[in-house]
Amino acid sequence: MARKQGSHAGITGPKVRDVALRLFARYGYAAVSMRQIAREVGVQAGALYLYTPDKQTLLFDLMRGHLDELLSAWAEADKGGPPAARLEAFARFHMRYHLDRPDTIFIAYMELRNLEPDNFAEVERLRDLYEASLIDILDAGRAEGVFQVPDTRLAAKAAISMLNGVTTWFREGGRLGQGEVESIYWDMLRKSVSG
Amino acid sequence: MARKQGSHAGITGPKVRDVALRLFARYGYAAVSMRQIAREVGVQAGALYLYTPDKQTLLFDLMRGHLDELLSAWAEADKGGPPAARLEAFARFHMRYHLDRPDTIFIAYMELRNLEPDNFAEVERLRDLYEASLIDILDAGRAEGVFQVPDTRLAAKAAISMLNGVTTWFREGGRLGQGEVESIYWDMLRKSVSG
DNA sequence: GTCTATATTCTGATAGAC
DNA sequence: GTCTATCAGAATATAGAC
Incomplete structure (x- = not known):
């Protein structure tokens, strides 16, 4: 019989973030x-503030958590x-990581303007760090010709x-599979930075 | 001496849309x-409902107006x-039109989820129409090889x-001018659809 | 850790005077 | 065409019981 009350130590916290992620x-x-x-x-509204x-x-927290994970996932x-x-x-x-987390990615791009200045600055710093890793690759490739x-x-x-852009329209079960879409996008990207 | 009251026929209406556009x-x-x-x-809040x-x-209205104008501007x-x-x-x-109207474009992409279903369907229809004009060009080019x-x-x-993507970061007075950025993006796009 | 109850402010929208 | 006044409900957040 489901408890309506009492301790749910360690469960409610993550659930709050999961629900907030989905609703946001x-x-x-x-x-x-x-x-x-x-x-x-x-739970009751007041309980969220625990x-x-x-x-x-x-x-x-949702945004910073996402970027922390993104950075360490790419490092690996x-x-x-x-x-x-x-x-x-x-x-x-990038495509796989983003397609696997549509809600997270949606928030990361759409809710930047709802961050207070200090929080925005920190999120921007982490995002620039990720972008820098791509710039490094491009710099190395340009140096090699x-x-x-x-x-x-x-x-x-x-x-x-x-x-x-893939994340804004791709849905599993559509005309093309994820692997095909990945390959087509990669091919366009490859050509765009080649001679 | 500034009037605080009285008729502003034909002025307040557009101003409401301008202000809403900027704030949204x-x-x-x-x-x-x-x-x-x-x-x-x-004006007072109640007056908006006029x-x-x-x-x-x-x-x-802001979204549909934007898409109507976009479609006729490209047609021309x-x-x-x-x-x-x-x-x-x-x-x-596309780049020029969007860089000239940052607020409008921001809303067109970010506020889709805040449209009620019928309104969303109409906006999507107009957006697909615009996308179709690009698909036409690509189809023609592919047919010609x-x-x-x-x-x-x-x-x-x-x-x-x-x-x-240009609209999310480009600001006049930065490291590169609008013309340079346009040319670099166009060059990448050109290569991405070429052999 | 969750509850109920509440403080305070704000919300979209309307009515009717002028 | 704009005003003042107002409705009915919802918002974030807090206080204190259990």
Whole structure:
């Protein structure tokens, strides 16, 4: 028989973040109320404040957590090697990682403006760190003469924008499978930085 | 001496849309209150309802207006000719048009989820119409053998994502001018659809 | 750790005076 | 066409019982 009351140590906290993630992604941070989150978690609104000091921190924690994980996931996935191989690894990693976490990624891009200045600065710093890892690959490839790009910082931005685009429309079970889409996007990216 | 009252026929209506556009872009539709809009327009909250039946319609009108203008602007800018020339025209038109209207574009992409179903369907229809004009160009180029893309629908989505990316970071007065950025992006796009 | 109850402020929208 | 006044409900967050 389901408990309506009592301790759920260690369970409610993550659940609050899971529910907030899903609701923020679906309706937007500003449109979601703490009551709505509480209802889906299965607690009273007041109880949420045991797990987060306020709504803003809840959003910030989701974003920072995402970027921390993204950075360490790429650090692990990056096997080094020649720039062209690293670029392909980056492109495929980026698309897979993002397609596996649609809600997280949606929030990371859409809710930047709802972060308070200090929180925004920290999120931007982490995002720039990730972008820097792509710029490094492009710089290495340009030095070796395998990539022809006039500006690696710009090329990195263009590449990430293109790859991000996948997440806005791709749904499993559509006309093309994820592997096909990945290959087509990678092929376009490869050509775009080649002679 | 400034009037605090009286008729402003034909002025307040557009001003309401201008202010709403700016505030929605800056803080998000859900986070902006009708009172906040009224304050910046310089009227009382109740007076807004003379110009829009409700907040949702205000958002929808901004989006539909934007897409109507985008479609007719491209219809006028499209001079025809060989596919490669049309693609370059499209790319440059798209970047310029979007960089000239940052607030409008921000809303068009970020506030889709805040549209009620019927309004969303109409906005999506107009957006697909715009995307179809790019697919047409890619199809024509592929038929002539000047573009090598395995899937023109996918390539259109990838291209638009990449070009849209410019609007998220470009600011006049930065390291590169708008013309340089346009040329670099166009060059990447050109290569990405070539052999 | 969760509850109920509540303080305080704000929300979208309407009514009716002028 | 704009005003003031107001409705009914919802918002974030806190206090204190258990």
